[in-house]
Amino acid sequence: MAISAPTRVLVTGGAGFIGGHVVARLLKQGAHVFAAVRETRIKNAAFLTSLEGADRLKLVPTPDTLDPTLSDTFAQIMREERVEATIHCASPVILSPSTVDDLVKPAVALTRAIMAACAKVGGDKGEKPTVVMTSSTAALYDIPPQEGKKYDASTWPSEDSLTAKGALYSLSKVRAEREAWALAREHDISLRVINPSLVFGPLLSQGHSERKLSDSVLMLLRLAMEGKYEVPAAEKGTFPPVPPSMNIVDVREIAAAHVGALLPSVPEGRYAVVGERLSTVEVRDKLVSVMEEMGVTTDSVLSSSLFPADCVKPDIDVTPSIDVLGIRYRPAVDTIRDTVRDLLPLLRAGQISKSLP
16 A cells, blocks of 8 residues: 555654554655654664665654653654654553553553644644554453454443453553544544554564564563563563463554555544454464474473463454455464564574573
């Protein structure tokens, strides 16, 4: 899908797993990209400068999430770089936060900052701003998901229920997205939200010493390696928990959805992006198959007996992503294979662990 408009795009969270692939896809399609990266993470974004088309890329440092000057910084970037649209991928991702202040407050503040900047600059120019935002399927379904219920763009989990269950990751996604929709209505912003499930896929940062693996990739690594490998402090020093089910989607499909949603013909709305609905046991079986195919020992893979075989897998309608955004989902086993292929060199080089059996 070629970009007809816009051609000058601000991407927040460009150093992240999803954001990096969004930047790569935009560059490949000829856009000028301005990747907003926190000042403290500029080194983590070095891999972007090696991408095809990086002569049309500019890394722009921004203050921390709760800095009161953040929105003004975004607005200044938009004006100086003549930005035509914004893809908002940045969000704190901590799958096991302790308090609302750890995750929910910064997620909402970051969304408010970017939407306020778009509203201000759009108002000054007399134009309706276009924003594509990364949310999550966690903002669509209940915890646990209900058996037999179809979740879609109209469904939201109960905030009270999420709070009572301590599901702060899901709560952060719900509140940040609701804030975006409220500000979009208030300031007449054209908003398209991408709601992806658990994200795997190739690592663009392969070969760079400064890296931050996504929590979803670390989750797959834990499933494969039983969490016994030492993870450097830069990787948080711990693995995220492995859930009983994994609705998997490839990061390349997510990037395609974000870029496709920029087109003027795409209606405002929420677009769930989900590949296969799988239990963790099914993911484990595919992982074992891939590792055996690559000649890697599977002795360290977590036992299937640790996970329920009959768990409820969220049933989410992805028809709009197919019919409107043109997404074609690849098999989960292909995504797992590409993820493991990129993880193996890091393991062998001692950048995630000291050795590989």
